[in-house]
Amino acid sequence: MADGQTVVVVGGGAIGLCAAYFLRLVGTDVTVLEKNRCGSGASHGNAGWIVPSLSAPMPAPGLTYQTLKWVGRANSPVYIRPRLDAQFITWMWRFWRACSQQAHDAGLGALARLNNSSMELFDQLADDGVVFRMYRSGLVFAFLEEDSALAELSHLQTLRPYGMEVPDHVLTGDALRKIEPALAQAVHSGFFLDTERHVDPRSLMGGLVA
Numbered sequence: 229m230a231d232g233q234t235v236v237v238v239g240g241g242a243i244g245l246c247a248a249y250f251l252r253l254v255g256t257d258v259t260v261l262e263k264n265r266c267g268s269g270a271s272h273g274n275a276g277w278i279v280p281s282l283s284a285p286m287p288a289p290g291l292t293y294q295t296l297k298w299v300g301r302a303n304s305p306v307y308i309r310p311r312l313d314a315q316f317i318t319w320m321w322r323f324w325r326a327c328s329q330q331a332h333d334a335g336l337g338a339l340a341r342l343n344n345s346s347m348e349l350f351d352q353l354a355d356d357g358v359v360f361r362m363y364r365s366g367l368v369f370a371f372l373e374e375d376s377a378l379a380e381l382s383h384l385q386t387l388r389p390y391g392m393e394v395p396d397h398v399l400t401g402d403a404l405r406k407i408e409p410a411l412a413q414a415v416h417s418g419f420f421l422d423t424e425r426h427v428d429p430r431s432l433m434g435g436l437v438a
Contacts, residue, residue, distance in 0.1 A: 240266030245436040267433025280343035285335035287326035340390035360435040367424035377417035
C-alpha cells in the first residue's frame with residue numbers, strides 16, 4: 229500500500245474491529261466507520277460461539293424443498309418474505325442453483341480452510357494483551373433421536389480432511405449426561421466436540437475497542 233493511504237473499515241462490530249486490528253499489526257493506517265457505538269449491535273448480543281464445525285455454507289442439497297416449507301413463516305430458521313420483483317426471483321434462482329452437492333462441497337472446503345486459523349488468531353489477540361473472556365469448554369450436540377445425532381455426526385466427519393477433530397461415535401443416555409448433567413431425560417443421543425470455544429461477546433468488543 230502506498231504511503232499516506234488509509235483503509236476504511238465500514239462497521240465496528242466483531243468482524244470490522246478484528247479486521248482493523250490485524251491491519252494495524254502490519255502497519256496499515258485504518259479508519260473504522262460505525263454509525264452507533266462500536267460493538268453495540270449483534271456483536272454485543274450474540275452467544276459468542278467460536279465454532280468452526282458449524283460454519284458450513286447455508287445452501288445444501290435438499291434445502292430447496294425444506295426452504296419452500298419455511299417461506300413466509302416468520303418463526304422459521306430461514307424466513308424469506310416472498311415478493312414479485314426481478315431481483316428477488318434472480319436471487320432465489322441463484323440460491324437454488326447453489327443447493328447442489330458440488331457447490332456445497334466447494335463452499336464447505338473453502339470455509340473449513342478459512343477457519344483453520346480461527347483459534348490461533350483468538351489466542352493471538354489474548355497474547356497481544358487484548359482483554360476478553362474466552363472459554364475452552366467445548367460444545368455438546370444433543371438430540372432427541374439417535375438418527376438425528378448420527379446424521380449430524382456424519383456431516384461433521386466430512387470436515388476431518390481439513391483438520392477438524394470429530395468423534396467416531398455418538399453417545400447415549402448416562403454417557404452423554406456425564407458430560408452435561410443438565411440435559412433432560414428426553415435427550416437420547418449426542419456427542420461432544422472438545423475443541424470448540426466461546427467468548428463473552430461484551431468483553432471481546434470492549435477489549436477490541438480499547
